[in-house]
Amino acid sequence: MKIIAVCGSRREKGNTATIINKTLEPFIEDGHETEIIYPGKMNISGCNGCEGCAKTGRCVxxxxxxEIYPKILEADAFIAGSPTYFYNMSSDMKKFIDRCYCLCSFDKENRAVWISRLPQTGPRFAGLISICEQNSADDMGFTPAAMQAxxxxxxxRIVFNQKVLHAFEAGKVLQFKDQMDAAYSNGKKLLKTLELNRQRTLFPSGSLN
Ligand SMILES: Cc1cc2nc3c(=O)[nH]c(=O)nc-3n(C[C@H](O)[C@H](O)[C@H](O)COP(=O)(O)O)c2cc1C
Known part of the structure; x- marks a missing residue:
């Protein structure tokens, strides 16, 4: 299986990257392919709002x-982690999300009617991670809820939404055994979810009659 993670921090030894790496460990141990993408280290602009994707289905x-769109399509699961910057996700995470606008499709007459264009042969699974330096969930602001929405x-389908407080210096989370353990357990949970999804028995048509 292929798992991709998007890191909203540019610090490759920072807290977000550290928790993402711990979450990916069960996949690596099981021989699966993993990749961490750092939008802040790539040439990625914000969304133009040009609506070009409404005509072509592709971002212009x-x-x-x-190069990231095919990876999103092909990945069996997705992990997104962001530090809190001023009570919300980082701008690197936000620009990544905004550029996923082309993956949505809106009804021409009624924009309240819309769908995701990601292939949905079954549920698609993701896990989220938010990190901040202050001591209460209020100081994390909108980060977890904004990413979840x-x-x-x-x-x-969001399988976990981990929240880490009190982490300022890069790598500080390595000292938080409970959070590192939770990251590993979340990775295992996501892996088991994917395995269960692969084995799932669908209701044959008419079986509920
Ligand atoms: C621009 C900026 C804004 C920040 N805003 C907040 C904030 O609103 N609340 C908070 O608790 N921490 C805030 N922080 C602290 C970071 O969330 C914290 O240091 C985090 O561990 C950084 O993650 P990283 O190590 O993955 O880069 C801010 C840091 C920066 C650089």
Missing amino acids: VKDDMQ AYESLGY
Whole structure:
């Protein structure tokens, strides 16, 4: 299986990357392919709002996001982690999400009617991670809820939404055994969810009559 993770921090040894790496460990131990994408280190602009994707189904902005779209489509699961920057996700995470607008399709007459264009042969699964330095969930602001709403609207079922407080210096989370353990357990839970999904027995048509 292929798992991709998007890290909203540019610090590869930072807290977000550390928790993402721990979450990916069960997949690596099981021989699955993993990749961490850092939108802040790539040439990715924000959304132009040009609605070009409404006509073509594809984002017209030709930058590094174009190499990420196929990875989103092909991935068996998705992980997104962001530090809190001023009570919300980082701008690197936000620009990534905004550029996923082309993965949504709206009804021409009624924009309250819309769907995710990601292939939905079954549920698509994702896990979320939010990190901040202060001591209460209020200081994390909108980060976990804003990411959850965005990724749900892209068609993901959110399997976990981990919140880490008190982490300022890069790698500080390594000292938080409970959070590191939780990250590993979340990775296992996501892996088991994917395995269960592969084995699931669908109701044969008419079986509920
Ligand atoms: C621009 C900026 C804004 C921040 N805003 C907040 C905030 O609103 N609340 C908070 O608790 N921490 C805030 N922080 C602290 C980071 O969330 C914290 O240091 C986090 O561990 C950084 O993650 P990283 O190590 O993955 O880069 C801010 C940091 C920066 C650089």
